[in-house]
Amino acid sequence: MDRIVVVGASLAGVHAAEALRQAGFDRSLTVLGAEPHLPYDRPPLVQASVRQPPAPFDLRPSQWYADHGVTLLLDRVAVGLDGANRYVALSDGGRVEYDGLVIATGSQPKTLDAGAEHVVTLRRLEEASALRHRLSTVRHVAVIGAGCLGLELAAALSRRGCSVTVVEIAPAPLARVLGDEVGTWFRELHERHGVAVRCETLAVAVEKAGRRYRLHLHDGDVIEADLVVGALGRYPPSSG
Missing domain, CATH: 3.50.50.60 (FAD/NAD(P)-binding domain)
Known part of the structure; x- marks a missing residue:
């Protein structure tokens, strides 16, 4: 060979x-x-x-x-x-x-079917740089997904002074990996540091509303944010 x-x-x-x-x-x-x-x-x-x-x-x-x-x-x-x-x-x-x-x-990051073009993902260096440059004008960030990436990003943004809301479909963050009890501990930890965590909630679509974005949830609620970041997990890529 x-x-x-x-x-x-x-x-x-x-x-x-x-x-x-x-x-x-x-x-x-x-x-x-x-x-x-x-x-x-x-x-x-x-x-x-x-x-x-x-x-x-x-x-x-x-x-x-x-x-x-x-x-x-x-x-x-x-x-x-x-x-x-x-x-x-x-x-x-x-x-x-x-x-x-x-x-x-x-792998490639998963995203929403509706409004995916309005959702920021974080897999490449260019995406991290673009997000960093946007943060000077961002006050409220919505993070879709409370896995390791979503929680780490929420904590980092909160420390930076942003108001952060995390949306998670599972009963607790990291519940599939660590179970509900440990997941609840992570939820309470983030909430003590000012992060709003909404579990058992499905994000269905994102739309642009002027300079802001509306994140639509399955129960009809809408979260308004300056930035929406997707941390929904990953799937195998079709190219590389």
């Missing part, structure tokens, strides 16, 4: 490349990344969205890839795979041939 291609400049993708070198693979090794940046760690994106300037969180410095003979093809989206002819098709019309393939494309 002379050529291995890793699709996805994610944490898993970089670790796969590192593991291949540690295992003794010394031939051509290429990592494809859809973003123009060096591969970075995504969990700190919440802090990057509220901190100015954000702390750097590259997974490896650029020299690491050179030292280990790893070719980075950044800003290239993989859109197809030809298993018979062994190549990955790229969005720019190019292709990358391989003998061995690792798919580490991660």
Whole structure:
């Protein structure tokens, strides 16, 4: 095997490349990344969205890839795979041939069916930067989803002085993972710090209303906010 291609400049993708070198693979090794940046760690994106300037969180410095003979093809989206002819098709019309393939494309954020264009997601560095720049004019933020991302973002925004409302379909935050009792503890913790948490509530649509947004709930209630952030979970991507 002379050529291995890793699709996805994610944490898993970089670790796969590192593991291949540690295992003794010394031939051509290429990592494809859809973003123009060096591969970075995504969990700190919440802090990057509220901190100015954000702390750097590259997974490896650029020299690491050179030292280990790893070719980075950044800003290239993989859109197809030809298993018979062994190549990955790229969005720019190019292709990358391989003998061995690792798919580490991660996931895409879920969003609403109605008004998705008005919902901010937080998966990419550009999204964190855009959110950070908007916060100077934001007073009230609605967060859809009370998982780890939603709760962390709500806490960070509250510390920044924003009024925050979190909407969650489950009986308590993180209930599916930690159970109702621990989830209730997290809910009460956030409420003590000024975050409004509405559980057993389904967000159904977002509409623009002048300079603000209206988040419509299944029970007919409407939450008005300067910004709506989606933290509804993730699904496998169709490209990477």
